[in-house]
Amino acid sequence: TDKKCPGTCTIYGSGHYKTFDERTYGFQGKCGYVAVQNKCGNRPDQGNFTVITENVPCGTTGTTCSKSVRVQLGRTELKLSKGTYEVVDLGGGSQIQYRVRTVGLYLTVESDIGIAVLWDRKTTVRIILEPQHSGAVCGLCGNFNGDGRDDFTTQGQMIVSSPVEFANSWKVSSTCPDAESNVDPCGARPNRHNWAKMQCSIITGTTFQQCHKKVDPTPFFENCVKDSCACDTGGDCECFCTAVAAYAQACTEAGVCVAWRTPEICRKYNKSFFNSLCLCPTVPLLDCQAWH
Numbered sequence: 001t002d003k004k005c006p007g008t009c010t011i012y013g014s015g016h017y018k019t020f021d022e023r024t025y026g027f028q029g030k031c032g033y034v035a036v037q038n039k040c041g042n043r044p045d046q047g048n049f050t051v052i053t054e055n056v057p058c059g060t061t062g063t064t065c066s067k068s069v070r071v072q073l074g075r076t077e078l079k080l081s082k083g084t085y086e087v088v089d090l091g092g093g094s095q096i097q098y099r100v101r102t103v104g105l106y107l108t109v110e111s112d113i114g115i116a117v118l119w120d121r122k123t124t125v126r127i128i129l130e131p132q133h134s135g136a137v138c139g140l141c142g143n144f145n146g147d148g149r150d151d152f153t154t155q156g157q158m159i160v161s162s163p164v165e166f167a168n169s170w171k172v173s174s175t176c177p178d179a180e181s182n183v184d185p186c187g188a189r190p191n192r193h194n195w196a197k198m199q200c201s202i203i204t205g206t207t208f209q210q211c212h213k214k215v216d217p218t219p220f221f222e223n224c225v226k227d228s229c230a231c232d233t234g235g236d237c238e239c240f241c242t243a244v245a246a247y248a249q250a251c252t253e254a255g256v257c258v259a260w261r262t263p264e265i266c267r268k269y270n271k272s273f274f275n276s277l278c279l280c281p282t283v284p285l286l287d288c289q290a291w292h
């Protein structure tokens with residue numbers, strides 16, 4: 001397929017993934033994983049960028065409440081964690097220009113080799129690739145060839161059907177144990193489950209009514225309930241807000257902007273931010289228009 005637009009891979013919450021080719025799956029592993037890189041089986045000499053995400057567990061269920069992200073561009077590594085970043089010289093490789101700035105909610109890393117990484121300083125990571133990388137990348141974000149069906153390609157270049165088998169193959173450290181199949185964090189805790197369903201009903205309720213026809217709220221609601229069940233120690237708002245924000249972002253991308261944060265719900269930002277009627281952190285840096 002001839003791709004004209006940049007592709008976006010989204011990773012959020014306790015392990016929800018949407019690949020560049022828009023395949024969605026869930027995976028909860030506690031290691032560092034290659035989200036995307038351009039050093040792939042048949043083109044080993046390419047490699048000049050890698051993005052690694054690592055879940056930081058929290059709560060008694062061990063679910064993920066935050067993420068650290070390592071963006072490697074040639075000889076430079078940017079380590080994004082705990083709301084901020086540091087720069088590390090890897091000692092070898094090419095010099096690649098990049099810049100770091102704040103765009104809306106996100107801390108963004110933009111490079112001049114057609115990759116940008118956006119991080120909400122918590123659990124949401126969005127990776128944007130320019131079309132020149134189409135079909136030439138691999139990792140948890142898939143290969144960006146326009147076909148979602150082959151996205152579960154393991155590091156050993158096998159196409160598998162199990163997201164767990166696929167994702168475990170992209171561990172950075174072979175000594176980190178494989179993740180087991182996905183557990184249901186709501187199952188053992190009915191009270192928590194009811195609470196989560198009530199909270200998350202904002203997604204299926206009137207607040208987002210205008211978006212319901214454009215973006216099916218059901219999978220976002222289900223992910224919200226799962227995450228809110230699991231995130232049980234000091235992270236209540238984090239998990240819930242991240243899950244609602246994911247739906248809001250999908251709505252924004254579909255052209256429906258919903259101002260859903262109120263002083264009672266997920267208020268986190270300063271007044272000027274909060275008062276901006278609608279925050280649309282759509283990325284201006286890689287504009288589709290430029291490719292037409």
Ligand SMILES: [Ca+2]
Nearest residue numbers: 021145147151
């Ligand atoms: Ca694909």
